[in-house]
Amino acid sequence: MKNFVDAKWLNDNLEDVVVIDARYDVHDAEYGDSVYEKDHISGAFYLHIDRDLAGKKGTHGGSRPVPDINDFISKIEEIGIDNSTMVVIYDDSIIAAGRVFWMLKYLGHDKVVILDGGYKSWLNAGYPVTDLVPEKNNKKTFEKNVKKDLCCDMDYVKANKDKDFASLVECRSYERYLGKNEPLYPKAGHIPGAICIDSKSLLDENLKIKDREELENIFKSIKNKRDIIFSCGSGVNAALVFVALDEIGKKGKIYIGGFSDWISYDENPVEIKDGH
Template sequence: MSVVVSAEWLNDRLENNSEKTVVVDTRFDLMDADAGRKTYLEGHIPHAVYLDLNKDLSDKAAKHGGSHPLPDMEMFIAKVGNIGIDHDTTVVVYDQKNDMFAARLWWLLQYAGHEDVHLLDGGFEQWVKAGFSVTTEVPALQAKEFKPVYRENDVADIEEVQEKLQNQSATLIDSRSKERYLGEKEPLYIRAGHIPGAKNFFWKNVLDDKGKWKDDSELEKHFSSLSKDDEIIVSCGSGVSACPNVLALKSAGFRNVKLYPGSFSDWISYEENNVETKEE
């Protein structure tokens, strides 16, 4: 089945098979780190638990790796087990709408080898629009043991990015907006522009004009300028908004797709790395 599921599908799943389902709320605000958890406590999808971008899906204490480095995976796996996830669990992740944070958790779980992880199309907003119930009850979940089987070929570090850009053996994508890609606007970092050689595919363009996920054929058309024979490395500012593009590329039939978790924020932390501001 598709990675992206509807509110109707999730509601049916919770009514008929909730004991094998874990729902995760990942709502977050980059400008207000406490907003997501507060919003969760004010109301969320029944049975949903909350995972925080900064505290659970990143390692903000890491010295290198950009502004949202991957979490310590041993700790992440422990948290995954504690909220009731093992390889027999169906996981459904949602955001406020179709935002970037749910895709970050999707990527982490599939990187750790989970085969049954889905995104709720339209997120919490669509759930409410569909008329389904909302609760403030925080669920008590039974801890399970999740044994990771890491897909090491799904991730690229800065040394690999540098090498493959130099020998042109991979295509690098920048998932940020065009104005940030071109260095016309940069609200987060001290340098503006993009990694030299990167092509711009704004992550929100994997959504249609109503903000819902495009289907596989539409995504294939969206990425038609790229070759499925090439290795694709996906970046953004800090490895978060790149994740919707990773999911979209895989849905469109691309198989050799990697995430550069550090992305632009990691790249510019090395003074010797150049930055480009022209279209590529």
């Protein structure tokens, strides 16, 4: 697995990497801060999905637009990340970690991996944790090389989603895709023409990424497409699917505004299916 490391690897290399804790709960904005303050991997810095990894929410643009690039770069420089730094990200279920992974890739940083199995895998291995917050005393300089092809907007989605060479992939749960359940947004369903690959379907019972053969099977209907666009509610679930596709050697892009941006325009249709 090129984008994932296990707990043993991280423990063996802890002194040579910068670790980012990205735990969060979509229904509890304070969850990540509180669990990080309680305990975390030694030396890990906390980044919050909404405060650090998303910009200010507006009328359009989705619930978690890309943050101001210079502000984000300042934050990663403060915690010791430059272009040569190996970065390891973890959260509870490795889904939020995908957003950090994607942000760093978007800025042109290649040396980034996710702790497979998340924080629980670290605890299960018996490695130590701490409540000490590391000092930001190793400021580095990061030179951005923005990869604009890893991101797209609504106009791009509209222009390309129904083309033969493209595939629009909804990464929220199948229930939300069908429109049977929508806990976060005023409209239910999905962008017309999208297929569904639930981000959680990429993980096994231990919240570890499935092996390459299983991933190949999950992506078999889209892996020959030239343009693969991932969408979810706000660019978090989609980021993990982006990482998983990269595992089998294919590149995709994220409609970062996602369904929350799409439905902010009253004229945009949504599709609901009965699931049969």
